[in-house]
Amino acid sequence: QVQLVESGGGLVQAGDSLRLSCAASGRPFSRDVWGWFRQAPGKERDCVAAINWSGNIYYSDSVKGRFTISRDNAKNTVYLQMSSLKPADTAVYFCATRLNTALISTAPGSYNYWGQGTQVTVSS
Numbered sequence: 001q002v003q004l005v006e007s008g009g010g011l012v013q014a015g016d017s018l019r020l021s022c023a024a025s026g027r028p029f030s031r032d033v034w035g036w037f038r039q040a041p042g043k044e045r046d047c048v049a050a051i052n053w054s055g056n057i058y059y060s061d062s063v064k065g066r067f068t069i070s071r072d073n074a075k076n077t078v079y080l081q082m083s084s085l086k087p088a089d090t091a092v093y094f095c096a097t098r099l100n101t102a103l104i105s106t107a108p109g110s111y112n113y114w115g116q117g118t119q120v121t122v123s124s
Contacts, residue, residue: 001026002027003024004024004113005024007023009119010120011123012085013122013123014085014087015084015085016085016122017081017083017085018082018085019081020079020082021077022079023077029073029076029097031053032053032100033051033101033102033103034050034069034096035051035095035096035111036050036067036069036080036095037096037108040092043091047107047108048062048067048080049068050106051104056104058104060106066084067081067083068080080093082120094118095114095115096113096114098110098111098112
């Protein structure tokens with residue numbers, strides 16, 4: 001049974017940093033694409049970062065230069081280091097994995113497994 005479990009969310013002030021973690025279990029994920037998505041109330045779920053197994057990375061324009069995605073294949077874990085947080089970054093953050101491909105996608109429907117989400121709230 002595949003499980004993705006996010007952690008690291010919380011309430012911070014503008015300008016602070018947070019690191020989200022997503023631990024996966026149930027199968028090896030070393031040849032998959034990992035993505036971090038976020039969804040604010042009333043808005044669509046958007047991809048903010050994604051990484052494939054060869055190290056190719058995507059960042060949305062809204063987080064480029066502030067967020068860093070990384071993966072530890074030995075631990076089946078992906079991270080999202082978030083810096084210079086803004087109130088606009090407030091959302092539920094989800095990790096997801098796209099199996100057996102190196103093609104990075106920003107479409108939520110192309111990902112096979114999802115975590116339960118972790119709330120990030122940035123106060124001004």
